[in-house]
Amino acid sequence: xxxxxxxxxxxxxxxxxxxxxxxxxxxxxxxxxxxxxxxxxxxxxxxxxxxxxxxxxxxxxxxxxxxxxxxxxxxxxxxxxxxxxxxxxxxxxxxxxxxxxxxxxxxxxxxxxxxxxxxxxxxxxxxxxxxxxxxxxxxxxxxxxxxxxxxxxxxxxxxxxxxxxxxxxxxxxxxxxxxxxxxxxxxxxxxxxxxxxxxxxxxxxxxxxxxxxxxxxxxxxxxxxxxxxxxxxxxxxxxxxxxxxxxxxxxxxxxxxxxxxxxxxxxxxxxxxxxxxxxxxxxxxxxxxxxxxxxxxxxxxxxxxxxxxxxxxxxxxxxxxxxxxxxxxxxxxxxxxxxxxx
Amino acid sequence: xxxxxxxxxxxxxxxxxxxxxxxxxxxxxxxxxxxxxxxxxxxxxxxxxxxxxxxxxxxxxxxxxxxxxxxxxxxxxxxxxxxxxxxxxxxxxxxxxxxxxxxxxxxxxxxxxxxxxxxxxxxxxxxxxxxxxxxxxxxxxxxxxxxxxxxxxxxxxxxxxxxxxxxxxxxxxxxxxxxxxxxxxxxxxxxxxxxxxxxxxxxxxxxxxxxxxxxxxxxxxxxxxxxxxxxxxxxxxxxxxxxxxxxxxxxxxxxxxxxxxxxxxxxxxxxxxxxxxxxxxxxxxxxxxxxxxxxxxxxxxxxxxxxxxxxxxxxxxxxxxxxxxxxxxxxxxxxxxxxxxx
Numbered sequence: 001x002x003x004x005x006x007x008x009x010x011x012x013x014x015x016x017x018x019x020x021x022x023x024x025x026x027x028x029x030x031x032x033x034x035x036x037x038x039x040x041x042x043x044x045x046x047x048x049x050x051x052x053x054x055x056x057x058x059x060x061x062x063x064x065x066x067x068x069x070x071x072x073x074x075x076x077x078x079x080x081x082x083x084x085x086x087x088x089x090x091x092x093x094x095x096x097x098x099x100x101x102x103x104x105x106x107x108x109x110x111x112x113x114x115x116x117x118x119x120x121x122x123x124x125x126x127x128x129x130x131x132x133x134x135x136x137x138x139x140x141x142x143x144x145x146x147x148x149x150x151x152x153x154x155x156x157x158x159x160x161x162x163x164x165x166x167x168x169x170x171x172x173x174x175x176x177x178x179x180x181x182x183x184x185x186x187x188x189x190x191x192x193x194x195x196x197x198x199x200x201x202x203x204x205x206x207x208x209x210x211x212x213x214x215x216x217x218x219x220x221x222x223x224x225x226x227x228x229x230x231x232x233x234x235x236x237x238x239x240x241x242x243x244x245x246x247x248x249x250x251x252x253x254x255x256x257x258x259x260x261x262x263x264x265x266x267x268x269x270x271x272x273x274x275x276x277x278x279x280x281x282x283x284x285x286x287x288x289x290x291x292x293x294x295x296x297x298x299x300x301x302x303x304x305x306x307x308x309x310x311x312x313x314x315x316x317x318x319x320x321x322x323x324x325x326x327x328x329x330x331x332x333x334x335x336x337x338x339x340x341x342x
Numbered sequence: 343x344x345x346x347x348x349x350x351x352x353x354x355x356x357x358x359x360x361x362x363x364x365x366x367x368x369x370x371x372x373x374x375x376x377x378x379x380x381x382x383x384x385x386x387x388x389x390x391x392x393x394x395x396x397x398x399x400x401x402x403x404x405x406x407x408x409x410x411x412x413x414x415x416x417x418x419x420x421x422x423x424x425x426x427x428x429x430x431x432x433x434x435x436x437x438x439x440x441x442x443x444x445x446x447x448x449x450x451x452x453x454x455x456x457x458x459x460x461x462x463x464x465x466x467x468x469x470x471x472x473x474x475x476x477x478x479x480x481x482x483x484x485x486x487x488x489x490x491x492x493x494x495x496x497x498x499x500x501x502x503x504x505x506x507x508x509x510x511x512x513x514x515x516x517x518x519x520x521x522x523x524x525x526x527x528x529x530x531x532x533x534x535x536x537x538x539x540x541x542x543x544x545x546x547x548x549x550x551x552x553x554x555x556x557x558x559x560x561x562x563x564x565x566x567x568x569x570x571x572x573x574x575x576x577x578x579x580x581x582x583x584x585x586x587x588x589x590x591x592x593x594x595x596x597x598x599x600x601x602x603x604x605x606x607x608x609x610x611x612x613x614x615x616x617x618x619x620x621x622x623x624x625x626x627x628x629x630x631x632x633x634x635x636x637x638x639x640x641x642x643x644x645x646x647x648x649x650x651x652x653x654x655x656x657x658x659x660x661x662x663x664x665x666x667x668x669x670x671x672x673x674x675x676x677x678x679x680x681x682x683x684x
Binding site for chain 1: 573587
């Protein structure tokens with residue numbers, strides 16, 4: 001299998017991207033890596049060229065670039081060239097740690113939507129701290145600021161496929177992020193989405209979930225509109241980071257007693273931090289397009305990059321995209337009915 | 343001043359409500375408390391009747407009741423009677439730990455909106471862990487599942503008044519909760535709201551804030567639509583609780599070493615927990631109605647109830663509602679212009 005790598009995207013690109021690719025190459029001997037990047041910058045970084053090919057590009061999409069414009073204008077950028085390689089069938093998947101919006105645009109406009117999927121969306125696996133499984137799929141993380149009920153309904157299908165194919169969770173328990181447990185909660189979009197999901201034969205819908213229970217493992221797939229999904233994800237991340245910081249600060253301020261306590265608890269804190277650091281395990285996936293497209297955190301270092309290659313490998317091996325495509329094609333009447341019900 | 347108390351609302355009502363009122367009575371000698379509740383249940387609980395009057399009621403709005411229906415049908419409920427007392431001028435403010443939706447309905451339909459305020463909203467003070475002030479106002483917490491841009495704009499005004507009058511923060515820094523820092527981020531509602539707020543003379547708007555920075559003290563008032571505000575608040579609460587639980591669990595699991603560390607760090611953890619436990623300091627306020635209406639957490643115990651009385655006292659003494667009313671009346675052209683711009 002071949003993965004097209006945007007070697008220039010991310011805070012530590014191309015250095016950490018190349019390092020990560022080399023770790024992944026040593027770890028997964030069946031992957032061929034196509035590195036798209038500025039020759040003078042990337043070439044000196046590669047230590048061993050086996051299973052790695054450099055495709056020289058001359059432009060770079062910056063973090064601050066306006067996504068659609070950048071994708072359209074910077075035709076020789078590492079990201080656009082990598083996306084076009086996937087489109088042309090020269091690679092099976094696309095990896096980037098760069099501009100999320102531009103990657104979304106490249107995925108949707110270059111690689112293309114799966115026929116029948118109205119809005120591809122961003123999904124990630126978050127840790128569950130209770131319940132039967134260790135992780136759950138959370139989507140949409142913000143690909144779409146405005147959502148229709150039928151989009152949320154489709155996320156239920158996409159998320160369930162990701163759960164079964166990548167997380168190994170069959171018959172995933174799907175819930176809708178809403179501001180109350182009862183089915184009449186929320187705005188019109190969420191009320192209608194709840195009804196569509198409740199009546200769906202495509203996945204196992206268990207009702208609403210409130211953001212307070214997000215990490216408690218009551219769902220394997222949590223479907224959210226991109227706006228509040230983004231807010232809930234960021235509030236979760238921000239609070240977790242703030243708590244760890246506060247605890248460290250409190251330890252430092254309570255003198256010798258605190259420092260001793262902190263030292264004794266170091267292994268315990270490490271465990272929690274590791275579980276929380278879901279960015280280390282892989283990236284956010286753009287579900288609903290014609291190939292696996294994965295966005296790693298902008299600040300990803302080599303190890304996170306390498307782990308993301310493992311995640312992509314799984315998506316390819318398990319036939320995630322072809323299986324979604326087949327399912328959607330076989331159930332187009334059901335999907336159309338969901339849209340008509342609005 | 344007189345506060346109308348719904349003695350029957352809340353998980354520990356009427357016991358903890360009455361206890362809390364008695365603590366508050368001893369603490370604030372200038373408050374008269376009107377206890378609305380079922381006579382046989384409330385009477386035996388009151389130890390000292392000074393500054394406390396019982397107004398017997400025969401019905402109770404339950405937590406599971408449909409809000410508007412309950413408010414309309416249970417005319418002799420403790421909550422509705424208490425709200426009507428405020429409406430009739432027999433009390434200056436309304437307190438309840440009961441059904442939030444029913445309290446919102448009672449506040450809006452019985453006590454009434456301030457003329458010119460389109461959508462009263464729920465606000466609370468949350469802790470800031472950095473920045474110049476200890477707390478910030480967060481609203482709307484979910485009074486309105488659907489919001490227009492002009493509603494968000496009005497929240498900027500209401501929140502700034504709460505910051506100055508109750509938190510003592512003048513020229514409050516107002517930010518809009520959005521899924522990015524740039525002004526073109528978000529859905530249509532948030533894009534337009536950003537422009538309205540940016541051009542407002544009524545408050546000091548500093549731009550967007552992402553949920554990740556919510557607790558970092560970069561704003562004194564964070565304005566959110568009720569749906570994503572609710573999601574961000576609950577995600578924050580859920581994550582904080584989960585972190586504390588995980589740490590406790592990790593301490594227990596790491597044997598003697600962990601237990602010793604935990605013991606040494608107990609005072610440090612207590613400090614953090616105290617700062618996080620904002621529910622203990624007061625309740626959520628319904629801003630935009632004709633009197634202070636405060637909803638304490640359903641699980642509030644006596645001490646939280648008593649603290650909430652202090653919060654209400656401040657709102658009355660500082661003329662919060664009259665000052666909002668005057669400001670809105672004096673600036674009705676500006677508010678109308680904001681609505682016309684849509």
